[in-house]
Amino acid sequence: MPRLYTFLKYFFVVLWACFVIAPFLWAISTSFKDFNSVTGGATYIPWLQFEPTLDGWSVLFKPGSQGGINIIGPYFNSIFVTLTASLISIVLGTLAAYALSRYTFKAGIVKNNDITFFFISQRIMPPVVLSIPFFIFLSSLGLLDSLAGLILVYIVLLMPIAVWIMVDFFNRVPREIDETALIDGCNPFQAFFKVVLPNSVPGMLVAGLFCIIFGWIDFFFAFILTFTKVQLLPVKIVALNSSITPWWSLSAAALVSVAPLIIVAFIVERYLSKGNLSGALK
Amino acid sequence: MNFKHKYVFLLPGLIVLIGILIFPIIFTVRLSLSGWNSFNPGLDFIGLKNYIRLFTDDPRFWQSFFRLSFLAITTVFLQYIIGFALAHMVWKDIKFKRFFRVLFLIPMMTTPVIMTVIWRTFFHESLGPLNDFLSIFGLQPPWLSSPGLAKVSIIVVEVWQWTSFMFLLMLAGLLSLPKEPFLAAAVDGASPFKKFIYVTFPLMAPISIGAIIIRLIEASKIMDTVFVLTSGGPGTSTETSSFFIFIKGLREFQMGYAATASFTYLIIMIISLTVIVKVLTKVLMRE
Numbered sequence: 179m180p181r182l183y184t185f186l187k188y189f190f191v192v193l194w195a196c197f198v199i200a201p202f203l204w205a206i207s208t209s210f211k212d213f214n215s216v217t218g219g220a221t222y223i224p225w226l227q228f229e230p231t232l233d234g235w236s237v238l239f240k241p242g243s244q245g246g247i248n249i250i251g252p253y254f255n256s257i258f259v260t261l262t263a264s265l266i267s268i269v270l271g272t273l274a275a276y277a278l279s280r281y282t283f284k285a286g287i288v289k290n291n292d293i294t295f296f297f298i299s300q301r302i303m304p305p306v307v308l309s310i311p312f313f314i315f316l317s318s319l320g321l322l323d324s325l326a327g328l329i330l331v332y333i334v335l336l337m338p339i340a341v342w343i344m345v346d347f348f349n350r351v352p353r354e355i356d357e358t359a360l361i362d363g364c365n366p367f368q369a370f371f372k373v374v375l376p377n378s379v380p381g382m383l384v385a386g387l388f389c390i391i392f393g394w395i396d397f398f399f400a401f402i403l404t405f406t407k408v409q410l411l412p413v414k415i416v417a418l419n420s421s422i423t424p425w426w427s428l429s430a431a432a433l434v435s436v437a438p439l440i441i442v443a444f445i446v447e448r449y450l451s452k453g454n455l456s457g458a459l460k
Numbered sequence: 461m462n463f464k465h466k467y468v469f470l471l472p473g474l475i476v477l478i479g480i481l482i483f484p485i486i487f488t489v490r491l492s493l494s495g496w497n498s499f500n501p502g503l504d505f506i507g508l509k510n511y512i513r514l515f516t517d518d519p520r521f522w523q524s525f526f527r528l529s530f531l532a533i534t535t536v537f538l539q540y541i542i543g544f545a546l547a548h549m550v551w552k553d554i555k556f557k558r559f560f561r562v563l564f565l566i567p568m569m570t571t572p573v574i575m576t577v578i579w580r581t582f583f584h585e586s587l588g589p590l591n592d593f594l595s596i597f598g599l600q601p602p603w604l605s606s607p608g609l610a611k612v613s614i615i616v617v618e619v620w621q622w623t624s625f626m627f628l629l630m631l632a633g634l635l636s637l638p639k640e641p642f643l644a645a646a647v648d649g650a651s652p653f654k655k656f657i658y659v660t661f662p663l664m665a666p667i668s669i670g671a672i673i674i675r676l677i678e679a680s681k682i683m684d685t686v687f688v689l690t691s692g693g694p695g696t697s698t699e700t701s702s703f704f705i706f707i708k709g710l711r712e713f714q715m716g717y718a719a720t721a722s723f724t725y726l727i728i729m730i731i732s733l734t735v736i737v738k739v740l741t742k743v744l745m746r747e
Binding site for chain 2: 313
């Protein structure tokens with residue numbers, strides 16, 4: 179019986195690993211093909227089944243005037259928007275989470291839990307519901323097709339995540355830490371910045387990772403709220419999908435754009451194995 | 461503690477969030493009472509006309525809503541079963557534990573639209589690897605152009621993408637469980653199966669509820685995958701609520717009507733998620 183279980187376990191895990199990795203292998207193989215090898219039917223192994231070329235990759239770094247795609251600009255836009263919005267969300271979210279974890283709020287029937295729920299519930303809002311009013315809102319501010327406008331929208335997307343993780347995290351940081359600091363003569367701000375904050379770095383890192391993930395993978399807002407001046411990576415790549423699709427450059431671009439966050443997978447796994455994430459995510 | 465400080469901590473975030481959101485929300489409600497479209501852009505007032513049209517004369521909206529419910533519940537159910545199973549399998553002794561853990565985490569880190577673009581080439585009827593493999597058995601299923609299989613394709617992509625998130629939440633939960641109940645079960649000589657049913661599963665119930673809710677909230681927004689993989693087609697057979705609103709509002713520019721659909725959809729979502737939370741809490745927390 180235990181043997182059967184072990185066998186099934188390995189079988190299932192390996193099977194799922196193959197499923198997870200399949201689209202990546204296919205994309206890697208496709209990125210080295212050219213028009214003839216793509217349209218000739220599915221092939222997988224370079225040299226053996228098709229003659230590899232670097233066309234798909236070189237086209238990514240050429241400017242548009244030479245028939246290139248130039249994903250470098252969108253790449254930096256994506257990085258900038260994601261990091262800025264994450265940073266703002268973490269700062270504001272951490273402060274709010276600390277208040278919600280340590281103090282009691284009461285305004286009529288609204289209590290702490292309701293405020294926390296209000297923050298988190300913003301995730302329920304489907305992007306498409308917000309996109310129409312945001313379109314009009316940002317155009318009235320002159321922020322349509324700008325990085326600042328996108329950052330504003332991404333804060334709504336990311337702050338709920340920051341608050342969700344940080345409230346849980348602060349609830350686990352013992353209250354005695356702040357109380358000792360207060361008795362020692364700190365005012366509440368000093369207690370927070372000098373004592374609580376240094377102890378909250380693990381929680382903030384986890385919250386930051388999640389903000390970066392969910393900022394980086396967003397497509398819809400960037401798709402609706404930007405046109406030509408500012409382009410983010412996912413929009414750029416999906417635009418390639420429209421006409422006669424050059425599968426090779428599409429695959430290369432896709433691989434380049436998902437690569438940075440794969441590093442995040444390693445970081446998250448380290449946290450998991452060290453046991454730091456369990457507390458922050460439960 | 462001094463009561464003024466707490467507002468200094470709370471208010472910056474709260475004000476920024478409300479400040480960004482208040483206009484869009486009020487505007488959506490107001491827009492839903494207007495006939496704003498491409499011929500007649502402007503905030504006129506037509507009362508509840510849009511709502512009457514939505515509730516009495518638009519089967520397409522309701523079909524897209526039931527399709528969304530079906531897709532969301534199916535994918536989250538599969539993600540929960542597979543994610544929990546995978547987390548349980550790499551929880552303890554397994555070779556290459558960390559390799560598998562990293563690998564299983566990767567899909568959630570990848571941008572859904574971009575991976576879906578790859579999946580679209582994967583599902584391609586004549587040039588994709590899937591049908592190349594199935595042709596060994598003499599099969600050439602039209603993955604993206606038959607209404608039934610297009611739904612299956614979307615489910616496959618959604619499960620691929622988001623099982624890793626479920627896996628992460630469940631594994632983090634498993635790793636945070638106390639050791640004592642397992643020791644007690646081992647002392648009693650419980651079989652692995654019994655240990656799972658009587659110890660692991662009940663201990664994981666609150667975490668399961670949390671994870672399922674988070675995933676249901678995210679899945680109720682299914683849009684990116686549909687947009688790239690099938691564009692709602694063939695016909696409207698894979699259209700979800702979000703996609704319906706997108707077509708009405710930002711392709712046909714019936715802004716007023718799209719706002720009505722948005723607002724109705726949001727209210728239904730909030731009510732049904734609240735009910736689901738209540739039911740799940742009852743079912744999984746029986747003990």
